[in-house]
Amino acid sequence: MLAWTIYISFIGAALVALVPAEKPGVARMTALTTALLGFLTTLVAIAQGQATAALQEVVNVSWISTLGARYHLAADGISVVLLLLTGIAALAGVLFSWNIEKRVNQFFALYLTLIGGVYGVFLSFDLFLLFVFYEIAIIPKYFLIAIWGSTNKEYGAMKLALYSFIGSAMVMLGLIAAYVLAGGGTFDLTALVNHASFTPSFQRWAFPLVFIGFAILAGIWPFHTWAPTGHVAAPTAASMLLAGVVMKLGAYGALRVAMTMFPAGLAAWRNELALLAVIGIVYGAAVALIQQDFKFVIGYSSVSHMGFVLLGLMTLTQIGLSGAVLQMFSHGVIAGLLFAVVGRMVYDRTHTRELSSLEGMNLARALPFAAVTFVIAAVASMGLPGFSGFVAEVQILIGAWKVFPIFAVLVALGILVGVAYTLRALVRSFFGARDVHTSAFASFPAITAPERIGAIILLACTVAVGLYPKMLLDFIQPSLESPLMSALWKGVPQ
Numbered sequence: 001m002l003a004w005t006i007y008i009s010f011i012g013a014a015l016v017a018l019v020p021a022e023k024p025g026v027a028r029m030t031a032l033t034t035a036l037l038g039f040l041t042t043l044v045a046i047a048q049g050q051a052t053a054a055l056q057e058v059v060n061v062s063w064i065s066t067l068g069a070r071y072h073l074a075a076d077g078i079s080v081v082l083l084l085l086t087g088i089a090a091l092a093g094v095l096f097s098w099n100i101e102k103r104v105n106q107f108f109a110l111y112l113t114l115i116g117g118v119y120g121v122f123l124s125f126d127l128f129l130l131f132v133f134y135e136i137a138i139i140p141k142y143f144l145i146a147i148w149g150s151t152n153k154e155y156g157a158m159k160l161a162l163y164s165f166i167g168s169a170m171v172m173l174g175l176i177a178a179y180v181l182a183g184g185g186t187f188d189l190t191a192l193v194n195h196a197s198f199t200p201s202f203q204r205w206a207f208p209l210v211f212i213g214f215a216i217l218a219g220i221w222p223f224h225t226w227a228p229t230g231h232v233a234a235p236t237a238a239s240m241l242l243a244g245v246v247m248k249l250g251a252y253g254a255l256r257v258a259m260t261m262f263p264a265g266l267a268a269w270r271n272e273l274a275l276l277a278v279i280g281i282v283y284g285a286a287v288a289l290i291q292q293d294f295k296f297v298i299g300y301s302s303v304s305h306m307g308f309v310l311l312g313l314m315t316l317t318q319i320g321l322s323g324a325v326l327q328m329f330s331h332g333v334i335a336g337l338l339f340a341v342v343g344r345m346v347y348d349r350t351h352t353r354e355l356s357s358l359e360g361m362n363l364a365r366a367l368p369f370a371a372v373t374f375v376i377a378a379v380a381s382m383g384l385p386g387f388s389g390f391v392a393e394v395q396i397l398i399g400a401w402k403v404f405p406i407f408a409v410l411v412a413l414g415i416l417v418g419v420a421y422t423l424r425a426l427v428r429s430f431f432g433a434r435d436v437h438t439s440a441f442a443s444f445p446a447i448t449a450p451e452r453i454g455a456i457i458l459l460a461c462t463v464a465v466g467l468y469p470k471m472l473l474d475f476i477q478p479s480l481e482s483p484l485m486s487a488l489w490k491g492v493p494q
Contacts, residue, residue, distance in 0.1 A: 001045040002123060003058050003073050005038045005083060009090075009116030012037075017109035024104035028094070031108035035094045038115065039087030046080065055190075055482060058123060068186040069128035073120075076482060077475030078256075078325050082122045082248060085332045088461055089244035090115045093237035095454035096340045099348065100148065100235070107148055110140040111237060118245050122252065127175050128187040130257070131168075137249060138164045138217075144238040145230060151295075156233025160242075163216055163226040170213030171253070174206045178261060193260050193484060200264040207265020211258035211273070217250030219306045221280035228299030236343035239295075243302045243335035248328045251309045255324070259313065259488055266316075266488075271404075274314035278407045278414075280307030285417035289424065294346065294353040297425045298338045301381065304418060305331045305389075311404075311411065312396040316488055318480055320399020323392050325476045326469065330388035330462065337377045337458040345370035345451060346429070349444045355425065359432030369447040371430045373455045378422045380462045383415065388465035 012034025019027040058073035075083070093111065100107050113136065120133030141164075146157035175187075181202060182192055198206070212220065219227040227247070231239050259266050284304030291297045309331070312324025347353050350361060364371040380387035393415070400408040465472055479485060 001041060001048070002075050002083065004041050005087070005119040006073075006116050006123065008034060008038050008041060009112050009119060013109045013112035013116065016105050016112060019105045021103065021105060024101065027105040027108050028098060028100075031097075031112060032091075032094045034112055035087070035090040035115070038119065039084075039091050042080070042083045042087050054478065055484065063126070063129065067128065068184070068188075070126045070186075070188060071129060072126040072188060073123040073129075074125040075123055076484075077477075077479035078252075078485075079122045080475050081325060081329050081472050082245075082252060083119065085248065085329045086115065086118050086122065086245050088457065089241060089332055089336050092336060092340065092454040092457050093240045093244075095450040095457075096240065096344045097235070097237040098448065098450040099344070100237075102148060107144070110143050111241075114140040114144070114241060114246075118241075118249065121249050125189045126187050127179075127189055127192070127257065130189075130253075131172065131175065134171075134249060134253070135168060137246065138168070141230075141234075141238065141242065141246065145234045148235040149233040149238070150235070151232050152229070153233045156229045159226045160230040163223065167213040167216035167223075167250070170209050170216075171257075174210035174213065175257075177202070177206055189257065189260070190484060198262065198264075200268075203262040203265035204268050205265075207258055207262035208269050210262070211254050211266075211269070214250045214253035214258060215310065218247050218254065218310065219250070219280070219303045220310055221276050221283055221303070221307070224280060224284070224303045227303055228296055231299035231302065231339065232293065232295045236340060236348075239339040239343055240336040243298075243339060244332040247302065247306055248332055251306065251313070251324070251328055254310075255313055255321075260484060263488065270314055270316065274311060274400075274404055274407060277307045277310035277314060278404075278410050280304065281311065281411055281414040282417070285414045285421060289417055289421040291421075292355055294342050294355055294358065294425060294429055295339070296353075297355075297421060298335065298342055301338070301418070301421070302331070302335050304414060305335070305381075307414075308393055308396050308411075311400055311407070315396070315399035315403050317399040317402055318477070319395050320403075321480055321485075321488065322473060322476050323395025323397075323399060326388070326465075326472060327392035327396060329472060330392045330465065333458050333461045333465075334377060334380045334387075334389060337373070337455065337462070338381065340451070340454060340458070341370055341374045341377060345373070345447060355428040355432075358429045361432075364430045366444050367447065369452065369455075373459065374426065374430060376459055377462075378426050380466070382419050382422050386463065386466045388462045388469070390466060391469040 055076040063071040117137030124130035142161045216223045288300035312320045383389040
């Protein structure tokens with residue numbers, strides 16, 4: 001059943017593309033129905049026990065026999081968590097795109113194509129197939145930003161595309177080399193991990209090539225600069241997807257492919273990559289602290305929070321790896337909510353993102369729902385107890401303290417700076433008006449029903465996971481015990 005998340009998305013994209021341009025309402029409802037069906041398919045599969053912590057085969061048939069490539073879809077608990085994230089982000093993104101008026105059918109066709117590609121990446125266990133879905137997920141981003149974006153949209157779209165394709169080329173080179181050295185008979189991930197024998201010398205150069213190639217899309221420092229630029233240029237839904245799920249493709253590929261296939265290379269480069277993660281955390285927070293553009297604040301915040309994911313991966317402890325996967329889900333939900341408030345609720349009404357301009361608009365009174373939503377999202381982003389970010393970051397910090405105690409102290413500094421930039425942006429944007437009687441901006445359009453529903457969905461997710469993280473950890477932790485994943489951390493001092 002999980003394979004239908006892919007098929008539903010692509011069928012929906014085709015149907016939306018066929019909707020006449022003069023019927024935007026039909027395109028919106030088709031996109032909403034498609035996103036909802038994809039999300040419900042994942043929930044039904046979980047309820048029926050088709051998605052479990054152990055690796056479950058979904059489809060495994062011959063595809064390109066001359067290459068040994070197979071149409072191999074499978075899922076474990078890690079995949080399930082990210083499939084849920086994709087469904088939630090897709091549904092919320094459609095709701096926050098309800099105001100799109102320009103070429104609506106084309107917008108949602110590209111949007112759903114991207115979603116189908118993301119579902120495909122999280123389900124693919126054939127590396128050739130994974131790479132195909134990976135590119136399908138990336139290509140629509142260029143058009144979504146270049147056509148429907150703002151603020152240097154052509155530059156932002158091209159920068160994202162160039163960084164993405166450079167990373168993809170690195171990944172392709174490493175995978176082709178592994179395929180050839182393994183005998184050229186299969187691209188199957190489990191077969192390559194369990195049976196192929198790659199020499200340590202090969203792994204020392206193949207691992208960083210594939211890992212960094214994927215991690216570029218995850219915003220690893222110093223290859224992160226596409227992310228804030230892309231976030232700022234993208235329309236709201238594209239920003240939500242970019243931060244919410246597309247950046248997770250990079251982290252997922254780094255974990256699922258690079259780390260599992262090349263363990264000797266991982267051991268050789270582990271400390272250096274952990275250092276890059278810590279720099280990303282502190283640097284992203286520090287740069288966010290001095291930004292004047294509201295969306296740039298959230299963009300650099302995403303770079304900082306994705307650094308936690310990469311650091312958790314490098315701990316090679318069960319608790320650190322578990323925290324990294326949970327952080328992927330948590331950041332996807334929280335960042336999506338922050339971009340929804342800033343890009344849709346605030347910018348589309350005030351037509352400015354400059355904190356100095358927003359400071360005098362008394363937005364807390366003019367847009368109370370947006371203010372309350374951002375306050376809750378900001379608290380969640382700071383990692384306070386009761387929200388998903390707290391559980392994820394605590395696990396990562398515990399894992400880091402066991403392995404990199406000095407790095408853990410530096411990360412704590414990054415967290416403090418994170419609190420500072422979040423409070424600064426919150427106060428200046430929503431509570432900066434000195435004259436509490438200001439009413440000049442009281443005529444802002446009210447927050448719409450789709451926006452309210454989308455915000456409530458995302459808020460409910462971060463609170464539910466924060467209060468009861470076991471619902472996701474019951475999928476994540478057993479998956480880390482599987483033969484495919486446990487080699488990453490078993491045998492490493494815990």
